């Protein structure tokens with residue numbers, strides 16, 4: 001009996017899921033992870049040939065995945081997508097993963113009005129609107145989970161790509177609002193903020209080796225993330241075993257968002273705080289709050305995407 005309960009808590013068998021942007025990168029891994037755990041998954045992307053190729057691969061693997069072309073930046077196409085999802089899943093959706101997103105890497109003064117509209121439409125408006133449209137389906141399932149994919153760039157400050165960061169920061173806040181607003185409908189809302197993960201999107205920004213070097217220096221685990229390391233956390237948040245988790249933004253980033261903080265305020269424990277210069281601090285035995293101004297060389301180099 002206990003075994004049966006455990007296996008159902010760690011299974012998505014019988015559940016339905018919509019994952020936006022499932023043909024590449026993190027979205028592709030999420031589709032596979034949810035399907036492997038037993039969910040029936042619907043996905044979308046803009047490129048029909050790539051979508052059909054993916055659907056073929058998943059059918060060969062025995063996964064229940066269907067999908068259709070949708071540009072998530074288009075209001076009309078989002079409405080059409082929800083109509084299709086509702087028809088395939090008989091009006092009930094247990095899981096919504098808002099994965100679609102993109103970045104343009106520029107300094108604030110270089111961004112155009114078109115850049116702003118495009119980035120906010122793709123990263124924030126599309127997720128907001130599809131979530132509104134999905135609400136009746138999520139509610140009808142009686143136990144639903146929304147997972148947003150934001151970014152570490154929406155959790156800590158970086159010195160480039162301010163529109164992307166602002167849109168992702170808004171997603172983190174939206175997660176908390178929905179967790180409060182829709183709890184009575186038994187809908188949970190959580191968010192994952194990845195660090196740099198190996199995908200076609202990040203590859204395009206990593207061509208400049210300097211960015212990679214800076215990211216790795218600011219990341220305690222000292223490496224890029226794998227898509228499976230994000231998709232497994234998405235799956236966990238959707239499982240019945242995560243039923244008391246809502247309103248959270250979880251960083252899957254090798255410690256990137258922690259290290260930025262710790263590099264500026266160095267802490268170790270001795271039972272009481274004492275001001276001490278970082279250069280003379282014997283870290284293992286004392287808790288040191290370094291209040292002395294760092295020399296320009298000692299300061300964390302500003303982080304650039």
Ligand SMILES: NC(=O)c1ccc[n+]([C@@H]2O[C@H](COP(=O)([O-])OP(=O)(O)OC[C@H]3O[C@@H](n4cnc5c(N)ncnc54)[C@H](OP(=O)(O)O)[C@@H]3O)[C@@H](O)[C@H]2O)c1
Pocket residue numbers: 020021022023024025026027044045046047050070071072073099100101102103122149150151152193194195196197198199200201202
């Ligand atoms: N990779 C990273 O390092 C990283 C870090 C932090 C956060 N993230 C976030 O993680 C999410 C996924 O990123 P990724 O790196 O996996 O991206 P990716 O490699 O570019 O893959 C994006 C997927 O979404 C689809 N897509 C893009 N725009 C779309 C649109 N308007 N409508 C429908 N489908 C669309 C793409 O297919 P089509 O192009 O054919 O439409 C593709 O399947 C994004 O929200 C991103 O901001 C990524």
